[in-house]
Amino acid sequence: MQWEHVHGPARAVMYGLLGSQDESMARSLHDSGWKGQPLKPLGLTAPQFKGAPKKRGVYTTSPEGSVWMGSPVPEIAAVLVSALASRTEIGWGPVRLKIRGFTVDVGASAVDGPVELETATPVVVKHESRYLLPGDAHYVERLQHNLAHKADVLGLPVPSGLRVLEAGPRRRFTVRGAPRIGAQVRVGMEADARFVEALRSWGLGLDTVQGFGWIR
Numbered sequence: 001m002q003w004e005h006v007h008g009p010a011r012a013v014m015y016g017l018l019g020s021q022d023e024s025m026a027r028s029l030h031d032s033g034w035k036g037q038p039l040k041p042l043g044l045t046a047p048q049f050k051g052a053p054k055k056r057g058v059y060t061t062s063p064e065g066s067v068w069m070g071s072p073v074p075e076i077a078a079v080l081v082s083a084l085a086s087r088t089e090i091g092w093g094p095v096r097l098k099i100r101g102f103t104v105d106v107g108a109s110a111v112d113g114p115v116e117l118e119t120a121t122p123v124v125v126k127h128e129s130r131y132l133l134p135g136d137a138h139y140v141e142r143l144q145h146n147l148a149h150k151a152d153v154l155g156l157p158v159p160s161g162l163r164v165l166e167a168g169p170r171r172r173f174t175v176r177g178a179p180r181i182g183a184q185v186r187v188g189m190e191a192d193a194r195f196v197e198a199l200r201s202w203g204l205g206l207d208t209v210q211g212f213g214w215i216r
Contacts, residue, residue, distance in 0.1 A: 010209065021083045039150060042208060115190075115196050116186060117187055120184070122181075150195075150202065165188050199215060203215060
């Protein structure tokens with residue numbers, strides 16, 4: 001795959017799946033967000049290919065791989081499951097992904113208190129139109145602000161004590177002709193168990209509907 005096709009098609013794929021089952025919901029989410037809030041409670045990954053060899057300049061593929069998708073809102077998640085159940089393939093930009101099966105993963109139950117979360121895709125954070133990386137001024141502040149906004153949308157307690165425990169290298173992707181810059185992270189925080197479970201099907205940071213910030 002070319003690099004611009006790794007994250008570039010993600011948003012269209014998600015809305016296409018939702019729209020195939022509930023066009024009104026897909027349009028409302030796209031245009032207005034969820035329940036009066038501009039945030040879209042949706043998350044997914046770019047295609048992750050098993051055993052793909054590393055090769056400079058390209059995103060290599062293999063015959064086997066996975067794409068994780070989710071939403072912390074049951075109504076949205078149900079539509080997404082129905083959409084996937086009705087498909088035999090997904091068009092990911094110019095790439096055709098054949099669906100060999102899918103699993104509804106509810107994940108392990110969380111508990112209130114300290115938690116560590118690690119992302120499988122880069123986390124996108126911005127401050128005054130500038131992309132931030134772990135260690136930059138305002139990074140933790142803006143990521144905490146995003147978490148608080150998500151908690152507010154879901155009506156759940158805001159987490160506290162956010163800290164970055166580990167960070168991967170800077171990654172840059174092109175999405176619809178514009179850059180997205182971020183890094184995978186492992187973070188710690190004090191959080192309500194319900195919010196932790198919600199994040200696992202939504203993600204950290206901005207542009208989760210574009211495939212960023214998905215939690216392993």
